[in-house]
Amino acid sequence: MRLVRLAALSAALVLGSLAALAPAAAQDSTAGTPPWRIGLSLLGEPKHTTPFDHYDYVNPDAPKGGTVRLAVAGNFDNFNIALMSISGAQVKGVIESGILNVYQTLMTDSQNEPSTEYGEIADAVRYADDLSSVTFRINPKARWNDGQPITPEDVVWSFDVQKANNVQTAAYYHDVAKAEVTAPDQVTFTFSIKGNRELPQIVGQLFILPKHWWLAKGPDGKPRNIADTSLEPPLGSGPYKLKIFEAGRSATYERVRDWWGADLPTAKGQYNFDEIRYVYYTNVQQLPEFFKSDSYDFRLENVIANWMTQYDIPAVKDGRIVKQDFPSNTSGRMQAFGFNIRRPKFQDIRVRQAFNLAFDFEELNRSAFFGQYKRIDSYFAGLDEFSGAGVPQGEELVILNSIKDKVRPEVFTTPYTNPVNGTDETRRTNLRTALGLLKDAGWEIKDRKLTNVKTGEAMTVEILLDSDTFTKVALPYAQSLKRLGIDANVRVVDDSQYTLRVNNRDFDMIVFGAGQSQSPGNEQRDFWSSAAADQPTSRNSIGIKDPAVDALIDRIVYAKDRAELVAATKALNRVLLSGDYVVPMWYSGVWHTLRWNRFGHPDVLPTQSPTGGFPTVWWYDQALAAKTGAPK
Numbered sequence: 290m291r292l293v294r295l296a297a298l299s300a301a302l303v304l305g306s307l308a309a310l311a312p313a314a315a316q317d318s319t320a321g322t323p324p325w326r327i328g329l330s331l332l333g334e335p336k337h338t339t340p341f342d343h344y345d346y347v348n349p350d351a352p353k354g355g356t357v358r359l360a361v362a363g364n365f366d367n368f369n370i371a372l373m374s375i376s377g378a379q380v381k382g383v384i385e386s387g388i389l390n391v392y393q394t395l396m397t398d399s400q401n402e403p404s405t406e407y408g409e410i411a412d413a414v415r416y417a418d419d420l421s422s423v424t425f426r427i428n429p430k431a432r433w434n435d436g437q438p439i440t441p442e443d444v445v446w447s448f449d450v451q452k453a454n455n456v457q458t459a460a461y462y463h464d465v466a467k468a469e470v471t472a473p474d475q476v477t478f479t480f481s482i483k484g485n486r487e488l489p490q491i492v493g494q495l496f497i498l499p500k501h502w503w504l505a506k507g508p509d510g511k512p513r514n515i516a517d518t519s520l521e522p523p524l525g526s527g528p529y530k531l532k533i534f535e536a537g538r539s540a541t542y543e544r545v546r547d548w549w550g551a552d553l554p555t556a557k558g559q560y561n562f563d564e565i566r567y568v569y570y571t572n573v574q575q576l577p578e579f580f581k582s583d584s585y586d587f588r589l590e591n592v593i594a595n596w597m598t599q600y601d602i603p604a605v606k607d608g609r610i611v612k613q614d615f616p617s618n619t620s621g622r623m624q625a626f627g628f629n630i631r632r633p634k635f636q637d638i639r640v641r642q643a644f645n646l647a648f649d650f651e652e653l654n655r656s657a658f659f660g661q662y663k664r665i666d667s668y669f670a671g672l673d674e675f676s677g678a679g680v681p682q683g684e685e686l687v688i689l690n691s692i693k694d695k696v697r698p699e700v701f702t703t704p705y706t707n708p709v710n711g712t713d714e715t716r717r718t719n720l721r722t723a724l725g726l727l728k729d730a731g732w733e734i735k736d737r738k739l740t741n742v743k744t745g746e747a748m749t750v751e752i753l754l755d756s757d758t759f760t761k762v763a764l765p766y767a768q769s770l771k772r773l774g775i776d777a778n779v780r781v782v783d784d785s786q787y788t789l790r791v792n793n794r795d796f797d798m799i800v801f802g803a804g805q806s807q808s809p810g811n812e813q814r815d816f817w818s819s820a821a822a823d824q825p826t827s828r829n830s831i832g833i834k835d836p837a838v839d840a841l842i843d844r845i846v847y848a849k850d851r852a853e854l855v856a857a858t859k860a861l862n863r864v865l866l867s868g869d870y871v872v873p874m875w876y877s878g879v880w881h882t883l884r885w886n887r888f889g890h891p892d893v894l895p896t897q898s899p900t901g902g903f904p905t906v907w908w909y910d911q912a913l914a915a916k917t918g919a920p921k
Contacts, residue, residue, distance in 0.1 A: 323415040325426065328396065328407035329490045331808055332851070335405045340554070346401045346895040347558025347906045353544070355909020356564040357888070358920065360585040361386045362573045362756055363784040364537035367518040370496055371450055374457030374815070380792065380826040382518035383784050385534070387567040389496075390542045391525030395425050395444065396493030397555050400895030400902050403619065403807045406493050407555050410439055410526065416489040423489035424477040432549040433499050433526050441476040445469060446500040448478070454516045456824045460815045464488060464846075484847055487810040499524050526550075528560035541566045558891070561908035571783070573756040581610075583885060583921040587903055590881040592758065593661045600883065609917045611886050614879040619897050620804055621672035624665060625871035626752065626766070627801025631794055631822075631832040634741075634748060639730040641869040643723035647769040648872050651711025657761060662875035664707050668862050669805050670876045677859035679704055684856035688844060689863070695837035697867045705866040707873060723773055739774035749776040753796045755787035762874075763800075792826045801830065801871055809858050813842045817865065831871070837864050887914040 328335055343349045367382030370392060374380070396406035396414065408414065411425035431439040448468040452459045465488065466481040478492045498515075502524040507513050513521070522531040528550065529542035542565045550556050568585055570576055577599045580588045590596045604610040626648070628635040635641060650664050669675035680702060681689050689696055710716050724734075731742050739748040750770065752763045763779040770777035782790070790796050803816050812828075814821060819834040821827035841864060844857035880899045889910035894901040 323417060325413035325415050327413060328405065329414060329416075329493065330402065330406075331404040331486060331490055332402075335407075336399075336402055337407065337554075343554050343557035344399065344401060344895075346891055346893050346902065348889075348891045348908070349558040351558050351561045351889070351891075351906075351908045352911075353561050353908070354563050355887075355911075355914070356566060356920070357562045357587070357904045357907075357909070358566045358568060358585040359387070359587060359904070360576055360579065361567050361569050362571075362576065362758075364569050364571065365540070366520065366537060366785065368521065368523050368531070369515070369517070369519045370523075371454055371498065371515050372518065374455055374461065374828075378457050378815075378826070378828055379788060380455050380457060383788060385540050385567065387529075387540055387542055387565060388523070388531075389527075390529035390565060391523055391527050391531060392496050392498075393525070393527045393550070394494050394496055396490075398897075399555075400897045400906070403897055404490070406490055409550070409553065409555055410444075410497055411493070414489065414493065419483045420480065420485060420488065421483045422477055422479045423492055424471060424475055425493070427474050427476070429474065430549050431526065433502070433524055434530055434545055434548075435499075435502070435524055437499070437501060439497065439526055440500075441470040441472075441474065443500045444476040444495070444497055446503075447498045448495055450498070450503075450515045451496065456826050457815050457828065460818075460821055460824065460827060461491065461811055463811070463814060465492060482847075484849070485811075486848070487846065491811060497526070499526075528556065529565060532564070537569060539566065539568050559905050561906075562904060563909075565904065573758050580883065586885045586887065586920070587900075588883045589900060590883060593658045593877070593881075596881045597659050597661075605883075609886055611884050613882050613884070613901075615882060615899055615901050617671055617876075617878050617880050617899065619807060620899070621667070621669035621675065621807075622665075622805060622876060623668040623670065623801070623803045623871065624874045624876065625801050626763075626798050626874070627831050627871045628798055629794060629796050629830070629832060630870060632797065634746075634750075635797075637730040638869050639726040640732070641872075643726045643730075643773065644770070645869065645872045646708045646719040646723040646726075647773060648708075648766055649710035649716060649769060650707070650875065651709060651715075653762060653765070654875065655711065658875070662877055665873035665876050666705060666707055666866075668803065668865050669809075669858065671878070672805060672807060674807075674855055675805075675809070675858045675862055677862060681860065681863060684852060685859045685863075688841070688857055688860045692837050692840045695835075695840065696864060700863050700867045705863070720769075720772055727773065734774045737774060738776065747776060748774065750778070750797045752777065752779045752798045753787065753790060754779065754781045754800060755784055757781055759800050766872075791830055794825065794830070794832070796830075799830065800874075803828065808854065809845055809861075811846055813845055813861070817861075818842055833865075833868065833870055835864065835868060838868075885920070886917045887920070889913065 365383045365385040367384050368388050370388055372381045373384045393410050395411040397409040399405045410431050412428040413426040416423040445468045452462055464481050464485055466479050468478050471477040480488050503513050503515050507521055520536055528545055528548050530545055532541045532543040534540040544563050577595045628641055630636055654660055654662050667676040708719050732739050733742055767777035767779055815828045817829055817833050817838050819839050821829035822832045822834045841857055841861040848854035848857055882900055888907045890907045
């Protein structure tokens with residue numbers, strides 16, 4: 290399901306057992322017609338089954354005003370979100386990070402309930418008992434920010450153009466056959482299959498675009514093109530509109546004072562800042578210094594060395610800067626050096642295993658990470674429910690046995706473990722083992738270079754990065770690989786070039802990342818499926834083509850209940866690990882954040898956000914700002 294909502298800096302999570310909500314309106318008199326509902330949940334019963342006033346994690350009387358400044362690494366050249374998938378991946382151009390402030394979806398995530406959505410543009414939803422279709426009723430108050438009503442035709446057009454122009458969105462909505470207007474205020478999505486419990490909810494995540502605006506001519510007198518990148522300020526229906534921007538450097542959004550959705554129960558107490566400003570920095574290494582100099586307000590610190598050493602400063606000691614940890618137990622991840630296994634040199638699993646043996650996580654954790662990290666040993670690290678200890682048992686074993694002919698035998702007998710380095714002895718042992726694997730795979734050292742015995746090709750590897758963040762890790766790793774005779778180099782390129790090369794599969798190795806929700810679903814196709822491997826802009830940048838993986842993704846998508854979903858996900862995790870497609874990195878159990886102390890927040894913060902809902906449910910606190918000082 291959707292993995293990130295950029296405007297809120299928060300994770301949005303997904304699938305399990307679809308729970309029936311109490312009707313938000315009276316059930317239709319027609320016998321057998323499903324009732325209208327105010328929302329959907331995929332993990333048990335939602336908290337709100339009848340209309341409610343506001344979420345319990347907001348202050349409905351929060352003051353409006355002030356500005357919040359957010360920093361973004363890199364640059365941007367596009368406001369057209371039709372070219373961005375639900376998961377946040379981009380098929381063309383670099384999307385400006387704040388642009389989702391401008392848009393709305395049919396339904397919106399609760400930040401306090403995993404896998405739960407309530408109506409936004411749609412005020413009610415109903416789905417067929419066999420899950421063959423879902424119908425949304427458009428809120429009669431819903432308006433574009435130019436005053437025109439949002440219509441079912443807008444929804445159908447939005448679905449069609451995003452699916453046509455974005456292969457990742459097309460993969461996500463693979464089982465949605467069509468969208469059509471079925472009443473003056475209703476749109477129905479028909480599914481090509483039955484029983485996919487996630488489909489009604491993920492359709493609710495569709496970004497709705499203004500058909501009339503996109504089909505009109507732009508200020509230059511030329512027709513707009515939904516298939517192209519654009520830096521024209523877009524029309525949306527959301528709580529903010531683009532005020533001013535400097536391409537690639539900054540974008541400022543201002544609150545829509547007469548926003549139609551201000552009194553929605555999903556909006557009260559939120560979107561409190563008059564302005565949200567996104568400032569872009571090309572030198573990631575300097576971001577801590579820019580924060581300390583009060584150039585922006587909030588920082589999610591993902592470099593442990595910075596967290597441990599960079600903030601012993603007067604502003605922290607006297608309370609002008611607040612350091613705060615938030616638990617990282619609502620989402621999972623795989624972060625790793627990922628191979629492009631389309632390249633012949635990486636197609637032998639023994640070569641990939643050798644590369645993992647050369648990665649000295651233990652030394653990095655000791656010397657660079659202050660011992661604060663754990664080695665990733667799961668594609669769902671942080672979500673223990675899906676990791677699976679020991680050998681497969683119970684329903685997971687039954688599922689794996691059903692595809693036994695497609696699964697490596699060791700999946701049934703040997704739990705995955707990473708090699709352990711950290712001492713001279715273990716490093717020497719692991720490098721000897723790696724050389725043995727490489728020899729078995731047809732590579733030998735000749736003239737101090739690892740060379741393919743059959744072709745005479747020397748092993749060269751470029752580790753491609755989009756910022757300097759990982760150079761401190763990639764450079765020592767390249768040196769370890771050189772001890773195996775591998776000509777390994779690290780190359781840092783800008784965002785645009787990086788996106789182009791990854792989308793075109795023009796790389797050897799990258800830092801690969803895949804975020805996971807508490808309930809995996811259709812997005813697994815885009816991450817790992819054989820079909821996605823052949824799509825240039827899919828998230829399957831590794832190029833995995835494994836019939837066992839494909840079968841397990843289907844078991845996840847069509848799981849009849851939570852127990853089957855968990856078992857199928859554990860099985861998928863084992864099979865992916867057995868392929869040695871990546872060299873796993875590390876993770877932490879907390880999110881480290883810092884903020885200049887100018888902001889108030891509700892007494893109870895949302896639990897499903899990695900940043901406590903910042904900035905969506907926070908506000909500018911004049912009293913705190915007076916003590917801290919005005920932003921520079």
